[in-house]
Amino acid sequence: MKKKEYNKLVRDYFPELMKEKGREVEFEALDRNRYGEKLKEKFNEEVEKFKSAESDRVLSESVDLLEVIYAIAEHRGITESEVEFMRQLKKNRSGGFRKRIMLKSIIE
Numbered sequence: 001m002k003k004k005e006y007n008k009l010v011r012d013y014f015p016e017l018m019k020e021k022g023r024e025v026e027f028e029a030l031d032r033n034r035y036g037e038k039l040k041e042k043f044n045e046e047v048e049k050f051k052s053a054e055s056d057r058v059l060s061e062s063v064d065l066l067e068v069i070y071a072i073a074e075h076r077g078i079t080e081s082e083v084e085f086m087r088q089l090k091k092n093r094s095g096g097f098r099k100r101i102m103l104k105s106i107i108e
Contacts, residue, residue: 009038009042046065
């Protein structure tokens with residue numbers, strides 16, 4: 001058997017799911033500082049996966065990215081409800097991105 005190293009943050013049930021498939025896994029629970037570092041790495045990983053996703057994977061990759069954003073917020077003491085409230089507040093004040101407006105310049 002071949003051992004493959006990952007050293008990356010995975011979802012909570014991943015070790016159990018791998019064991020159910022007959023795979024042996026090594027894992028550790030991270031302390032607060034290392035968890036914060038690994039969340040940043042995971043965010044970057046998920047952004048890259050989203051950017052390169054084929055159209056049939058966009059929804060799945062969007063959900064993964066959103067989950068990491070919620071985890072980062074929670075790690076910093078912000079709830080999912082607070083994130084959603086602020087998202088709606090900013091959308092109501094400034095709009096979303098549905099009109100596809102690109103700012104070209106501002107003359108001062």
